[in-house]
Amino acid sequence: MLSELVYPGWQATVDGAPAPILPADLIFRSIALSPGRHEVSFVFRPIVVPAGAAITLITISVGDCSHRHPGRVRKAVRVRPAWRLALIAWLLAAFALRVHWLDTRKLNGDEAFGYFFALRPYPGIVQATLSLREPHPVANYFVQKAWSGIAGDSEFALRFASVW
Numbered sequence: 001m002l003s004e005l006v007y008p009g010w011q012a013t014v015d016g017a018p019a020p021i022l023p024a025d026l027i028f029r030s031i032a033l034s035p036g037r038h039e040v041s042f043v044f045r046p047i048v049v050p051a052g053a054a055i056t057l058i059t060i061s062v063g064d065c066s067h068r069h070p071g072r073v074r075k076a077v078r079v080r081p082a083w084r085l086a087l088i089a090w091l092l093a094a095f096a097l098r099v100h101w102l103d104t105r106k107l108n109g110d111e112a113f114g115y116f117f118a119l120r121p122y123p124g125i126v127q128a129t130l131s132l133r134e135p136h137p138v139a140n141y142f143v144q145k146a147w148s149g150i151a152g153d154s155e156f157a158l159r160f161a162s163v164w
Contacts, residue, residue, distance in 0.1 A: 001030040009046025055094045103156035118145040
């Protein structure tokens with residue numbers, strides 16, 4: 001059993017063979033093992049990563065409206081209003097898909113940890129970050145603290161600053 005939350009996208013192998021990930025104590029990840037020595041591997045491969053990469057690649061390819069030609073002076077290319085509207089619609093759809101399920105899960109390890117960091121006063125955030133050798137940048141907690149003061153501390157509000 002791992003003291004990490006069951007979350008979609010995790011895949012496991014035991015001795016190189018795929019293994020099902022089972023919930024333990026309702027929220028943690030576990031794998032059933034036979035007695036003996038085993039090599040267990042967890043890999044995070046959520047479906048949203050390739051989907052997000054595809055959206056990004058399409059946006060870049062559609063949005064790249066300037067072309068460089070060796071030996072020529074670069075000219076500004078006008079983007080037709082229809083293309084501009086399509087690109088804006090595409091970006092808004094991608095943003096909506098990311099935001100849609102922000103509050104469907106409880107806060108997990110790093111998110112909850114970040115929330116508790118952001119509850120401290122600003123000098124306390126710096127002091128705790130240094131004393132605990134926290135790998136996340138202090139500015140992350142500063143932004144989270146400022147944003148929670150504006151938007152509140154629901155799961156949606158706490159995750160929205162990262163999505164934005």
